[in-house]
Amino acid sequence: MSLLRRLTYRYRVSVVNEDEQKEVMGTRVSRIHLGLAILLTGFLGALAGNMISKRSPQPYSVDSDYKLRQTVIDEALRVDSLMEVIEIRNRYIANIQDIIAGRISPDTVMPIDSVSLQKSVSLMEPSSREEEFVRQFEEAERYNITSQSVPMQDIRSLSLFRPTQGLVASGFNPLESHFGVDIAAIPNQSVVSVLDGTVLISSFTAESGYTICVVHPGELVSVYRHCESLLKKSGDKVRQGDVIALVGRNADGGETPGSHLHFELWYQGQPLDPEKYILFQ
Numbered sequence: 001m002s003l004l005r006r007l008t009y010r011y012r013v014s015v016v017n018e019d020e021q022k023e024v025m026g027t028r029v030s031r032i033h034l035g036l037a038i039l040l041t042g043f044l045g046a047l048a049g050n051m052i053s054k055r056s057p058q059p060y061s062v063d064s065d066y067k068l069r070q071t072v073i074d075e076a077l078r079v080d081s082l083m084e085v086i087e088i089r090n091r092y093i094a095n096i097q098d099i100i101a102g103r104i105s106p107d108t109v110m111p112i113d114s115v116s117l118q119k120s121v122s123l124m125e126p127s128s129r130e131e132e133f134v135r136q137f138e139e140a141e142r143y144n145i146t147s148q149s150v151p152m153q154d155i156r157s158l159s160l161f162r163p164t165q166g167l168v169a170s171g172f173n174p175l176e177s178h179f180g181v182d183i184a185a186i187p188n189q190s191v192v193s194v195l196d197g198t199v200l201i202s203s204f205t206a207e208s209g210y211t212i213c214v215v216h217p218g219e220l221v222s223v224y225r226h227c228e229s230l231l232k233k234s235g236d237k238v239r240q241g242d243v244i245a246l247v248g249r250n251a252d253g254g255e256t257p258g259s260h261l262h263f264e265l266w267y268q269g270q271p272l273d274p275e276k277y278i279l280f281q
Helices: 003-008 031-055 062-101 112-116 118-122 128-141 153-157
Strands: 010-017 022-030 167-170 180-184 190-192 197-205 209-216 220-230 243-247 260-267 270-272
Touching: 003 031, 022 031, 062 197, 062 209, 062 220, 062 260, 197 220, 209 243
Parallel strands: none
Antiparallel strands: 010 022, 167 180, 180 260, 190 243, 197 209, 209 220, 220 243, 220 260, 260 270
């Protein structure tokens, strides 16, 4: 019998009920059919095993562990840098709040650039001559109030809106601790933001009534006191000309009686004369 004949020769396979000696199922198969069935079963089993191995947890890898640790270190360094920037910004905002509230004097506040370099400067030990020069300079400038209001040249290029309509009833006078101007205005008249910025303070104080403070780009701050009501809250973003408050009906305290808005401008912790930058009518 030839090989082909042997492979294609069919055998009968039967399933017999043992109790009844009755054939339940039967079929005819050849050796080549049986071989193909075994190969197909093996292929399907290998495919299933491969899929299961891909879904199972991977064995420990030194390379993957190194990459994970490197990623964790990089993210930790990035978070540390962000925390340092946030700390410097919080100190700057706290200084502005203390100046507006009158808790500290403007000449005791360092610019934000000096705060950011404080760590590096602290490592340099000054000589005795440097310490003596600094002491004499600080003593001479401590009571020089006029030097605090010297404006920076880049501020003059800004186009500031007038905060409200009205005439200036009381001007800027730092010698008498009047660090702004009083604008005589109609009660409930709109008070607008002089520039784009973010509301830093929006609250009521016993001394100034309803007060709102806006921080602008370039370390410029505008303050609006003696308002009737406030239309923005702390953290709100405002655009130049947005209505942020209303003029008070009868402002108590200060040098100007009656209805008025007390307006201040601060740059890097120093008060500015608003009439040098805004045209009031």
